Amino acid sequence: GEDVEQSLFLSVREGDSSVINCTYTDSSSTYLYWYKQEPGAGLQLLTYIFSNMDMKQDQRLTVLLNKKDKHLSLRIADTQTGDSAIYFCAETYGGSQGNLIFGKGTKLSVKP
Amino acid sequence: DAGVIQSPRHEVTEMGQEVTLRCKPISGHNSLFWYRQTMMRGLELLIYFNNNVPIDDSGMPEDRFSAKMPNASFSTLKIQPSEPRDSAVYFCASGDHFNYGYTFGSGTRLTVV
DSSP: OOOEEEOSEEEEETTSOEEEEEEEOOTTOSEEEEEEEOTTSOEEEEEEEETTOSEEEETTEEEEEETTTTEEEEEESSOOGGGOEEEEEEEEGGGOTTOEEEOOOEEEEEEO | OOOOEEEOSEEEEOTTOOEEEEEEOOTTOOEEEEEEEETTTEEEEEEEEETTEEEEOTTOOSTTEEEEEEETTEEEEEESSOOGGGOEEEEEEEEOTTSSSOEEOOOEEEEEO
């Protein structure tokens, strides 16, 4: 079946860049998403990228998409302690926005 | 808008009891989703509705789970009878065709003892 894979943990120092990677399987995915989950909270949409784009930048966030390898990454520049959270990659399953398949999430720890 | 509102925030119940989780989507959103989050399985889509109609319930684990959406502003997820393995955080999310991605509620943490 469809699957989204992410590494489970990432630890960085404050001020460094963080890069969170994700691989997905559905080549018909129209959109790919990054969500952030802080402790005790729901998922918050951070950014998304349309499948015909290679890159999208939004302030400190840069999303890179390699459609050939089905690889998505999220780069956070100048990582702050407030960025500590779990980050989820998600793809639209079957090309429809109606069904998102999530990875298991990458827990980002930012050390001062 | 107050966002997606879920109630209760926390629920502790005994095995065998009926549990009802509630969700109020964002006004104007025409899609509603129920997800379950556990450490072992991550986020699983249980069911989603479009214009109050269930579209895909293939993620509902078994007949003990049922979901309804009687109108555009309210949905319930019911577990009867509940079992300890149902313990998880249940999220409701809503969306529409004009905005990408979904808005999640804060979740209901269910503990079945």
